[in-house]
Amino acid sequence: MTTSTEIPPRLKLEQYLGMQIRRQRQAQELKIADVARIAGISQGMLSKIENAQVSTSLDTLSRLCDVLGMPMSKLFSQYDQQGGSALLVKGGEGLEVVRRGTDKGHTYRLLNHTRGPKKSFEAYQAVEKSQSPRGSGKMAAILFCRSQPKPMRGLDLKQNELFSYTTLEQRIPNDHPLRPLRGLVDTVLASMDRDFDGLYSTLGRASIAPERLLRASLLQVIYTIRSERQLVEQIDFNLLFRWFVGLSMDERMWDHSTFSQNRDRLFNQDVARLFFQRIKSLAAWSEYASNEHFSVDGTLIDAWASHKSFIKKDGGDPPEDGTRNPDADFKGEKRSNATHQSTSDPEARLARKSNGDASRLAHMAHTMMEHRNGLIVDVECTEFNGRAEVEAALEMLERTAKPGSTVGADKNYDQKRFVQRARELKVTPHVAQKRKGSAIDGRTTRHPGYAASQKIRKRIEEGFGWLKTVGGLRKTKLIGRAKLSAQLLLGFSVYNLIRLGSLSGWWRGSHV
Template sequence: MRGTDKRSGELFSYVDLEQRVRADHPLRAIRGVVSEALEALSGEFSALYSGMGRPSIAPEMLLRAMLLQAFYSVRSERQLMERLEFDLLFRWFVGLGVDELVWDHSTFSKNRDRLLAGEIAAKFLTTILELPRVRRLLSSDHFSVDGTLIEAWASMKSFRSRDDEGPGNGGGGRNAPADFRGEKRSNDTHASSTDPDAMLYKKGPGMEAKLCFIGHGLMENRSGLLVDARLTRVSGHAERLAALEMIEPFAERPRAITLGADRGYDAAEFVEELRTLNVRPHIAQNISRRRSAIDRRTTRHASYAASIRARKRIEEAFGWIKSIAGFRKTKLRGLAKVDWAFTFAAAAYNLIRLPKLLGEPS
């Protein structure tokens, strides 16, 4: 049964949380946007819960707590619950009264599958962007796309041959000792016993190969907000395929739009696909080893140079998600769960930037 998103305890405490949070605190503006988005998603939440049984922790509170975990770089849900015990600012943002007990950290694990099944992260991101005061900040004509590696929560020792039926650990929760010297390993013949969805990949020649995923983001160029985010398995074509999937809904209009990207997207097939969608490919030219698919009919326009400058801002989003929100290495396993958390982190990045963009106190 779904719990209520109501703060209690005001009649029995001398501490007024509203007065303890200063009027110009950045979280006030963020909480206003979050409350609007969560209220719009109320019907989605109700569909995920039955009408019987004891009331659960309200999903709105869980999501607000997870936002705080991203904003303040709280490493684990155990630490987040400890912070909620004594931090009045955290209690105010989540919606807990001063006298209310903090729930157990396992509540997140039990409810994550429910929120995952309802695709709440993607809907939360979309709902924030559809709020009238946020929508006016967005560009509908100019976009940028990029991808970033997200290291999986799996050791290289867990990357074992698919034919190996030996013990998967060395006792005590550890992987068994292994010597990989001279052994050729690839995703075709090996898989991680810890997270089978993670795959071995390296960013470039001479660089270290890691078990990882690829996170993709689509940014509008006016305000630098992420309008779509998703996570996929690694492959040489993953970034371009994800880019086409993300830009296609925005390309369904009579007027052409632009898509900026780095030189890794400079491939003839990808450029042709974009032009078929009525998207102008403002992609950095890759002329180091071959002829670029971007020619003078694109580069001669002033808008091309503007897109090349604007596209670099998406690195700021990835930098925040990986360094502040803690996504340099994910703490979840499985493609679906990591995808959910990555999309939720993208929504948190948008929220952290909105107070200044909206001109509200920050």
């Protein structure tokens, strides 16, 4: 459109359209003969249209717009006609009607709208559906509607845009915490490039990049997405998630079964522990993690199994009703891990947190926390057997603590075996003292460091609380300790990343 002035109301529709077509043709330096030939009409017909000597059909008008490279809606951007609340231009009065309307089978498409303080104008194209009794599937009329203006009210437009001129990178705010988080994650994943190469064959079809799968799994933990099916759905339509994973706006999202297919290769203990260790090294390099003072503790993670699956190891009698989910009454029945086993998760054990607490099928998760900023420096997963906490704690001490370190713990670790082995490793056991039969004495408790350890060690519960609420691991959704161990390592990796973000100042919880 070469003009920006509004057309006077006295101008008829034929005159307005002819003037617009002529101006557009002249602006492109096109000859009448060339435009008429491409549009499939005679040169004389085009001349009459431009001089408002004939009322053209909508089909002819549409072809002319295609030749001139302009949408039909542009023809009506400045046209308005006073009088009445609506004007239907019919054959003989304005534009030629291709097919008269029926009682049903019409569709209306918005061509153009103009809103302002003194007028409200919309142009619609009416089309008869070919499925209607007398419909032709062609454009039937142009409908001009006018209503009282509502300056403060926005327009609820239903027409979708075909193209987007904003890149995915531009849609992510510069101060969003996922930006620096992705930078850290990409640094860690880049250091694991050689390890990823060893997981894949040199033959066969290219698979989904392991970096993308791991980034997607991190999103599941950060945003507490309860299943991989829902995770795939969220990534598919969430532009922030697409950007974080590394997908373009048009790239197709993979199926949820891809996570299951890569469970043994990519989401195992070895890869998860390597990822966890690289993040721990990053924290140590940034001097956010201490290598001298630690605390250890354990917690129960509910297994993906019910009490009905906990049956006698010899099989027992089949259910009387023959169903897979029979009614069960455990009253008066003695059940223990020595005589019973879960059919859903054979590695789960019947456990309870304390006397009087309800028994449940569970696994045990153990962590070691450093005292400077509460970062998790080691993770272990075991069965529940009464000795698991001490055994796992000693294993983590052997793997992580150096001579001269201290380790804080609750009263459950005030055992001769734990204290003696810790001292053999040249680690000072700052365990909470039992009232009777304590394995430590005043030679340990008299120092100020003991009181400091007893105060700081309670922060280890923050990690467990975060993992069970935000991390979604109050109850595991996978079968077996190996898969749970990988989940724990991945979950605490995210916990450490968020802690690093809080310490560095770029993580703000209001974003998630």
